[in-house]
Amino acid sequence: MIRQEKMTVVAQKQIATNIFELTLQGQLVQDMTPGQFVHVKVSNTFEPLLRRPISIANVDKEKNEFTMIYRAEGRGTKFLATNRENEIVDVLGPLGNGFPVEAAKPGQIALLVGGGIGVPPLHELAKQLNARGVKTIHVLGFQSEDVCFYEEQFTALGDTYYATVDGTKGTKGFVTTVFDEVKPEFDLFYSCGPLPMLRALEGYYPEKEGYLSFEERMGCGIGACFACVCDTTEGYGKDYVKVCSDGPVFPKGVVAL
Amino acid sequence: MSRLNLQLPGLDLKNPIMPASGCFGFGREYAQLYDLSKLGAIMIKATTVETRKGNPTPRVAETSAGMLNAIGLQNPGIEKVMDEELKFLESYDVPVIANVAGTEVADYVEVADRISKASNVKALELNISCPNVKCGGIQFGTDPETARQLTAAVKAVSSVPVYVKLSPNVTNIVDIAKAVEAGGADGITMINTLVGMRLDERTGKPVIANGTGGLSGPAIKPVAIRMVYDVYKAVNIPIIGMGGVTCAQDVIDFMSAGASAVAVGTANFVDHFVCPTIIEELPVLLDTLNVKRISEIIGRSHR
Numbered sequence: 001m002i003r004q005e006k007m008t009v010v011a012q013k014q015i016a017t018n019i020f021e022l023t024l025q026g027q028l029v030q031d032m033t034p035g036q037f038v039h040v041k042v043s044n045t046f047e048p049l050l051r052r053p054i055s056i057a058n059v060d061k062e063k064n065e066f067t068m069i070y071r072a073e074g075r076g077t078k079f080l081a082t083n084r085e086n087e088i089v090d091v092l093g094p095l096g097n098g099f100p101v102e103a104a105k106p107g108q109i110a111l112l113v114g115g116g117i118g119v120p121p122l123h124e125l126a127k128q129l130n131a132r133g134v135k136t137i138h139v140l141g142f143q144s145e146d147v148c149f150y151e152e153q154f155t156a157l158g159d160t161y162y163a164t165v166d167g168t169k170g171t172k173g174f175v176t177t178v179f180d181e182v183k184p185e186f187d188l189f190y191s192c193g194p195l196p197m198l199r200a201l202e203g204y205y206p207e208k209e210g211y212l213s214f215e216e217r218m219g220c221g222i223g224a225c226f227a228c229v230c231d232t233t234e235g236y237g238k239d240y241v242k243v244c245s246d247g248p249v250f251p252k253g254v255v256a257l
Numbered sequence: 258m259s260r261l262n263l264q265l266p267g268l269d270l271k272n273p274i275m276p277a278s279g280c281f282g283f284g285r286e287y288a289q290l291y292d293l294s295k296l297g298a299i300m301i302k303a304t305t306v307e308t309r310k311g312n313p314t315p316r317v318a319e320t321s322a323g324m325l326n327a328i329g330l331q332n333p334g335i336e337k338v339m340d341e342e343l344k345f346l347e348s349y350d351v352p353v354i355a356n357v358a359g360t361e362v363a364d365y366v367e368v369a370d371r372i373s374k375a376s377n378v379k380a381l382e383l384n385i386s387c388p389n390v391k392c393g394g395i396q397f398g399t400d401p402e403t404a405r406q407l408t409a410a411v412k413a414v415s416s417v418p419v420y421v422k423l424s425p426n427v428t429n430i431v432d433i434a435k436a437v438e439a440g441g442a443d444g445i446t447m448i449n450t451l452v453g454m455r456l457d458e459r460t461g462k463p464v465i466a467n468g469t470g471g472l473s474g475p476a477i478k479p480v481a482i483r484m485v486y487d488v489y490k491a492v493n494i495p496i497i498g499m500g501g502v503t504c505a506q507d508v509i510d511f512m513s514a515g516a517s518a519v520a521v522g523t524a525n526f527v528d529h530f531v532c533p534t535i536i537e538e539l540p541v542l543l544d545t546l547n548v549k550r551i552s553e554i555i556g557r558s559h560r
Binding site for chain 2: 049
């Protein structure tokens with residue numbers, strides 16, 4: 001169920017250049033699944049005005065806490081980065097349909113492919129897959145080493161490979177360069193990241209079952225405003241899907257890339 | 258009778274608050290959040306004869322105290338709107354104002370004729386002011402004579418009262434208001450969005466794929482208030498005011514300027530519960546103003 005809640009800041013810390021990890025506490029954590037997102041009101045004034053959609057990186061239902069990792073780049077996220085412990089943040093969520101964890105059967109191997117700020121939702125996904133006996137392999141792409149994060153966390157969950165555009169960490173190039181090098185063997189894949197990466201991934205493993213998480217500029221975050229609409233592939237049966245409410249995660253082949 | 262109750266042509270409003278067209282879809286999404294029956298009315302998303310695909314993305318961009326949008330009237334077409342969306346809304350005790358759009362007069366007439374027969378549609382909102390589509394929309398709303406003729410054509414077929422939504426993107430909005438009144442409009446809704454543009458800081462190119470978009474949000478409220486104020490003086494039909502409404506005080510401001518009811522647009526995206534919140538806050542504000550019934554404040558700035 002979608003709720004709007006004034007959540008309490010448990011911790012805020014910078015974990016890489018301009019990358020922040022914010023932990024919030026509140027009831028709506030109870031309904032969160034990996035791949036869903038929250039819509040955050042970053043200011044109590046009209047500046048900036050709109051909420052910011054941010055993915056969920058960690059869920060701790062026992063403590064009623066969740067973590068989001070975001071890049072403080074624009075006006076809104078820079079504002080969000082000023083929040084300190086015990087301050088209150090207005091959160092709407094959880095929103096959208098997340099990754100189908102149950103699509104992977106115990107004993108199977110899942111390839112998790114993330115790019116930049118698309119990496120965070122894969123962390124909670126990796127945790128939940130491992131918890132149900134699914135082995136995970138992580139291929140994470142970043143611009144450079146200084147914006148990489150969560151190496152320890154991902155490594156603890158499974159084999160983790162990095163690609164950086166400038167070659168400062170892992171393989172120089174993109175996640176596809178890692179595929180060529182490592183030739184990972186897996187049963188299905190899950191991915192979140194920039195469109196070119198998702199497109200490349202679909203093309204790389206056409207025979208594999210896969211789930212992709214999309215990003216598009218949003219207005220309302222709940223499906224009412226039609227801002228984040230994507231075209232679908234021919235024969236899907238619907239002309240369009242809304243990233244916020246039909247997604248952000250879709251099975252491979254649904255969204256026209 | 259409640260102190261927030263109001264009577265407008267075709268509309269028996271529990272309160273003067275309604276979500277503005279385009280900001281509320283067809284109500285389904287917000288129905289997950291609260292009981293739609295709390296609302297005075299619902300202005301549904303623009304409906305055209307055929308399915309409309311809308312514009313390429315990105316379709317929205319944030320601006321100072323506002324946002325630009327260029328959705329492009331995406332909607333499933335009148336058949337689906339009537340069979341599915343209006344049917345869905347029947348389970349709520351709330352009048353629907355159907356926003357009617359088209360590419361040519363015949364389209365408007367067809368949509369108006371059909372949709373006005375739906376049992377829960379109590380009024381039409383004629384969309385002659387959408388700034389984001391190439392054909393249909395704003396070109397009907399920038400010339401008084403064209404606006405008058407279209408209003409008259411729609412009035413001739415509509416089974417319910419017709420409100421005309423005015424564009425602020427004109428030299429003299431009063432001329433258009435008078436023209437649609439002459440064409441038989443039962444009311445006016447105003448204002449639609451202001452045409453604007455935002456450039457990307459890095460590339461210098463427009464952020465919105467369409468180039469321009471319609472500006473909405475708190476930034477446009479002073480423009481909307483001025484226009485409602487001017488039009489109120491010039492016409493004898495009621496006005497539903499909108500443009501940057503975020504709180505109960507904004508509602509009082511619009512009604513003081515001359516609006517008989519108020520629509521809430523962009524604020525629904527910022528606080529998804531803003532409409533029921535305003536409805537709860539209004540009586541408190543009326544107490545501080547020593548006003549018994551909200552209808553008493555309509556046009557008080559002119560008295």
